[in-house]
Amino acid sequence: MRPRIFVLVGPTACGKTAASILLAKKLNAEIISADSIQVYRGLDIGSAKPTVQERQGVPHYMLDVADVTDKEFSVAEFQRRAAMDIQEISSRGKLPLVVGGTGLYINALTYPLQFTSVPGDPNIRAALRQQEAEEEGTLYKRLQQVDPQSAKRLHPNDSKRIIRALEVYEVSGRTLTSYGVDFANEASAEPPYRATIVGLTMERAALYARIEQRVDDMMRMGLLNETGRLFEAGYPHTLPALQGLGYKQLLRHLRGETTLKEAVEEIKRETRRFAKRQITWFKRDKRIHWLNTADYENMEALCNAMCSIYKQDDGEGEKK
RNA sequence: GCCUCGGUAGCUCAGCUGGUAGAGCAAGGGACUGAAAAUCCCUGUGUCGGUGGUUCAACUCCACUCUGAGGCA
Numbered sequence: 001m002r003p004r005i006f007v008l009v010g011p012t013a014c015g016k017t018a019a020s021i022l023l024a025k026k027l028n029a030e031i032i033s034a035d036s037i038q039v040y041r042g043l044d045i046g047s048a049k050p051t052v053q054e055r056q057g058v059p060h061y062m063l064d065v066a067d068v069t070d071k072e073f074s075v076a077e078f079q080r081r082a083a084m085d086i087q088e089i090s091s092r093g094k095l096p097l098v099v100g101g102t103g104l105y106i107n108a109l110t111y112p113l114q115f116t117s118v119p120g121d122p123n124i125r126a127a128l129r130q131q132e133a134e135e136e137g138t139l140y141k142r143l144q145q146v147d148p149q150s151a152k153r154l155h156p157n158d159s160k161r162i163i164r165a166l167e168v169y170e171v172s173g174r175t176l177t178s179y180g181v182d183f184a185n186e187a188s189a190e191p192p193y194r195a196t197i198v199g200l201t202m203e204r205a206a207l208y209a210r211i212e213q214r215v216d217d218m219m220r221m222g223l224l225n226e227t228g229r230l231f232e233a234g235y236p237h238t239l240p241a242l243q244g245l246g247y248k249q250l251l252r253h254l255r256g257e258t259t260l261k262e263a264v265e266e267i268k269r270e271t272r273r274f275a276k277r278q279i280t281w282f283k284r285d286k287r288i289h290w291l292n293t294a295d296y297e298n299m300e301a302l303c304n305a306m307c308s309i310y311k312q313d314d315g316e317g318e319k320k
Numbered sequence: 321g322c323c324u325c326g327g328u329a330g331c332u333c334a335g336c337u338g339g340u341a342g343a344g345c346a347a348g349g350g351a352c353u354g355a356a357a358a359u360c361c362c363u364g365u366g367u368c369g370g371u372g373g374u375u376c377a378a379c380u381c382c383a384c385u386c387u388g389a390g391g392c393a
Binding site for chain 2: 012035036047073075076077078079101102103104105107111114116117118119120155157158159161163164167176243244245246247248270278281284
C-alpha cells in the first residue's frame with residue numbers, strides 16, 4: 001500500500017509554519033519542508049525557516065541540505081531526497097507532513113513526475129546565455145529546428161525554459177519532447193503517495209498586510225546582518241540561492257545600488273507578487289481542500305479542521 | 321480679503337487651437353515538469369472636484385461653487 005502523506009500548502013506568510021507544528025503534534029507527524037530557499041544553510045531569517053525553538057521538538061527534513069554556493073540544487077534533487085525521507089518516516093509509523101509554498105516541489109511529490117535523467121549543466125547554460133546575448137532570438141530559432149514541439153509550447157521570451165530544452169538536447173542528444181514520459185498526464189500513472197492536500201487562504205488584503213508586517217519583522221531580526229555575511233563571503237550574486245526574496249534586494253543595497261528604504265519596499269512588493277503567483281499556481285490544483293484562516297477562532301480550531309479532513313479523506317485525491 | 325497655480329486611474333502626472341481620455345509606477349489575471357522566492361505571457365481598472373451655461377458636441381470655453389498649495393495685503 002502506498003504511504004499516506006499530509007500536504008499543507010498556501011502562499012507565503014499565510015501561517016503555514018505555525019500551523020504545521022501544531023498539526024504535526026496532533027497527527028503524530030514529522031515535517032518535510034517543500035521550500036526552495038529553506039534548503040540552503042545560512043538563509044534563515046529571510047526564508048522564514050522555523051528556528052529550533054519554534055520546531056518544538058518536531059523533526060524537520062529538507063532544511064539546510066544545500067550550500068549557498070550549490071548551483072545544482074533542483075526539483076529533481078528535492079524529489080529524490082524528500083522521497084527517501086517520506087519512506088523513512090512512514091516506515092517508523094509516523095505521518096509525513098509536507099509543508100511548503102514551492103508549487104513545483106509539491107507537484108514533484110504528489111504527481112508521478114519523472115524528471116529526465118539529464119541533469120542541469122551550468123556550463124552549457126552559461127554558453128547558451130552567451131549566444132543569446134550575442135544574437136537575440138537565436139536560441140528560440142534553434143529550438144524550433146531541433147525540437148519544434150517544445151518550441152511551440154514555450155514563449156519565445158521564456159529564456160529559462162528554452163535554455164533547458166536546448167540543454168537536454170545538447171547533453172543527451174535527444175529532444176526534451178522525446179522524453180515523453182516526463183510529460184505523461186497525471187492520470188496515466190499512479191501518484192507515489194496517497195496525499196491529503198490542504199491549502200490555507202485569506203483575503204488578499206489581509207495577506208498583504210501580513211507580508212508587510214513579516215518583512216518588517218525580518219529586518220528587526222537581523223536580515224541585513226544575515227545578508228551582510230553572504231555579501232562579505234563574496235559569493236557571485238547570480239547564484240540561485242541568492243535570488244531569494246530579501247537576499248536579492250539587500251545584496252543590491254549592499255552593493256550600493258539602492259537605499260535601504262528602497263530595498264525594503266522592493267522586498268515587500270516582490271513578496272506580494274510572489275504570493276500572487278503562488279495563489280495562481282495552487283488555485284488550479286483541484287485536489288486541494290481550502291481553509292480560510294478567518295473562519296477559525298484560533299490555530300487550535302484550524303488544526304482540528306485539518307485533522308478531520310485527514311480522517312475523512314482517503315488520500316486518493318479528487319476523481320476528476 | 322485679493323492674486324496665482326492646481327484638482328483627470330490606487331499613486332505621480334500627460335491631454336495642441338472643443339469630437340466622452342493615456343503614460344509610468346502600483347494592481348489584477350494566467351502559464352509553469354532538473355535555476356521555480358526563478359522565468360515568462362496578457363490586462364486600463366475613470367460619475368476628468370461639483371452645479372449650471374455656450375455648442376450638434378465640453379476633460380478642454382464661460383460663470384458660480386467646493387477644495388489644496390503658494391504669494392500679496
